[in-house]
Amino acid sequence: MSVSSALSKHIIHYQGKMTILRVFMQPHRQSVVSKASIRYETPPGKQAQVDWGEFKLNCADGSFRKVHAFVIILGYSRMKYVEFE
Numbered sequence: 001m002s003v004s005s006a007l008s009k010h011i012i013h014y015q016g017k018m019t020i021l022r023v024f025m026q027p028h029r030q031s032v033v034s035k036a037s038i039r040y041e042t043p044p045g046k047q048a049q050v051d052w053g054e055f056k057l058n059c060a061d062g063s064f065r066k067v068h069a070f071v072i073i074l075g076y077s078r079m080k081y082v083e084f085e
Helices: 003-010 018-028
Strands: 048-058 064-074 080-084
Antiparallel strands (some): 048 064, 064 080
């Protein structure tokens, strides 16, 4: 439920903006606790992640050209390699 819809049930004739309500409510909100992530470590040469994508390239003459990209990220060093077709 949004702040404005919740307030509309209680304050019918409120003419103010949302910004002032957000500033007012900020100290009363619960803080969001984010989950910690564990980094997956591998020895050198053991693992890599590969992806293949298709993109539209805007050419100088205003036309569009379809371009393919091959991307690989090495697991140990996180080095990236990209090659376009």
